[in-house]
Amino acid sequence: MTTVAVIGCGRIANNAHFPALCSLEDVRIKYACDIIEEKALEQKEKHPQIENVITDYKIALNDPEVDAVWVLTPNYAHYTVTMDAIRAGKHVMCEKPITVNYPLSCEMAEEARKLGLMLNIGVCNRHHESVIRLKNSIEKGEFGNVYHVYCSFRAFRSIPGLGGPFTNKKQSGGGVLIDWGVHFFDLILYILGGAKLKNVTCDAYCEMAKDMKAYKTEYMWARDTSDIENGVNDVDDFITGYIRTDKASISFNGAWAQNVGKDEMFVDFLGDKGGARLEYGKLYEFWNGSDLSHAAPEYDIPNMYKREDKAFIDSISSGIKDANNIEYVLESAKLLQALYDSAETKKEISFE
Numbered sequence: 001m002t003t004v005a006v007i008g009c010g011r012i013a014n015n016a017h018f019p020a021l022c023s024l025e026d027v028r029i030k031y032a033c034d035i036i037e038e039k040a041l042e043q044k045e046k047h048p049q050i051e052n053v054i055t056d057y058k059i060a061l062n063d064p065e066v067d068a069v070w071v072l073t074p075n076y077a078h079y080t081v082t083m084d085a086i087r088a089g090k091h092v093m094c095e096k097p098i099t100v101n102y103p104l105s106c107e108m109a110e111e112a113r114k115l116g117l118m119l120n121i122g123v124c125n126r127h128h129e130s131v132i133r134l135k136n137s138i139e140k141g142e143f144g145n146v147y148h149v150y151c152s153f154r155a156f157r158s159i160p161g162l163g164g165p166f167t168n169k170k171q172s173g174g175g176v177l178i179d180w181g182v183h184f185f186d187l188i189l190y191i192l193g194g195a196k197l198k199n200v201t202c203d204a205y206c207e208m209a210k211d212m213k214a215y216k217t218e219y220m221w222a223r224d225t226s227d228i229e230n231g232v233n234d235v236d237d238f239i240t241g242y243i244r245t246d247k248a249s250i251s252f253n254g255a256w257a258q259n260v261g262k263d264e265m266f267v268d269f270l271g272d273k274g275g276a277r278l279e280y281g282k283l284y285e286f287w288n289g290s291d292l293s294h295a296a297p298e299y300d301i302p303n304m305y306k307r308e309d310k311a312f313i314d315s316i317s318s319g320i321k322d323a324n325n326i327e328y329v330l331e332s333a334k335l336l337q338a339l340y341d342s343a344e345t346k347k348e349i350s351f352e
């Protein structure tokens with residue numbers, strides 16, 4: 001039996017991790033914690049197996065029965081809550097991005113290393129069926145040499161919680177790149193088999209809601225955290241760039257908002273024998289260059305959050321690091337930092 005505490009009872013807790021944890025055998029949810037008590041109470045009402053509701057996460061950290069905590073707070077709190085939890089001897093599953101920048105991410109990894117605890121990051125696509133299948137197919141040589149990857153994470157009008165923590169660089173670490181790009185780049189580096197960075201160049205724009213009051217949208221994700229009157233919007237709503245690795249090169253465009261009314265969320269893997277388009281979060285299509293055949297396999301996509309949470313719990317008992325362990329996620333955090341640094345300095349960032 002693994003006894004856990006969930007810290008932060010907002011959207012990702014409600015939509016993904018509470019349902020996942022409640023469906024797993026041998027998991028005891030001793031605490032649901034949120035600084036806004038009603039949010040934790042709401043979860044307890046939905047999931048009666050939650051034993052206690054608290055507003056101070058230190059209560060859970062001081063409880064010797066708690067083995068592991070889920071850090072599901074906004075980005076600005078990932079570092080403090082995770083470091084406190086590790087220092088209290090708890091294994092941690094922290095949502096993506098690791099935190100607001102790369103140096104602090106390295107400190108978190110170092111602390112977990114030092115204390116011999118598992119620290120996983122919620123780069124959930126590593127447990128997505130399509131990502132697993134694509135990775136296997138590339139490893140088997142079905143693509144030949146994968147020389148380039150193109151990705152697009154562009155949407156029409158999807159800036160989340162305008163003026164709130166999502167659009168305040170100090171609190172979020174950035175905009176569309178760190179919020180959506182984190183998933184795309186992490187899955188690309190993972191599928192490519194741990195590609196190492198050579199150099200990157202990037203441009204970032206904050207254009208679509210410079211005047212927050214004039215920004216128009218039909219639907220705003222995380223509207224409850226929006227603060228158009230008094231808040232800040234100083235993050236990237238469009239991002240573009242080019243990355244060289246020791247494996248494939250990568251080009252990309254990402255938009256939280258753009259004046260083109262088509263959402264395009266996909267990754268293309270270009271190999272000399274075959275190529276594929278992965279529709280983000282969905283299935284992929286494969287084109288075979290040797291016989292010009294096309295395959296669009298259909299398969300079930302099991303819940304990736306359940307897989308992710310189970311893999312984390314299993315890694316605690318086996319002592320074997322899972323794919324989401326921070327050690328394997330640092331390279332994509334380093335990439336995000338380099339892209340932001342390149343955009344800020346208007347120069348290429350090199351690791352050679």
Ligand SMILES: NC(=O)c1ccc[n+]([C@@H]2O[C@H](COP(=O)([O-])OP(=O)(O)OC[C@H]3O[C@@H](n4cnc5c(N)ncnc54)[C@H](O)[C@@H]3O)[C@@H](O)[C@H]2O)c1
Pocket residue numbers: 007008009010011012013033034035036039055057072073074075077081095096097122123124179222225
């Ligand atoms: N893996 C994914 O696909 C995915 C999807 C959405 C969000 N996320 C990540 O999950 C995190 C949370 O996002 P969200 O959309 O659920 O945000 P949210 O604002 O809906 O929820 C965060 C909750 O944390 C609480 N909180 C803040 N500080 C706290 C503290 N010190 N102690 C206890 N509770 C605290 C807030 O009151 C809030 O209820 C973010 O880092 C986000 O990037 C991941």
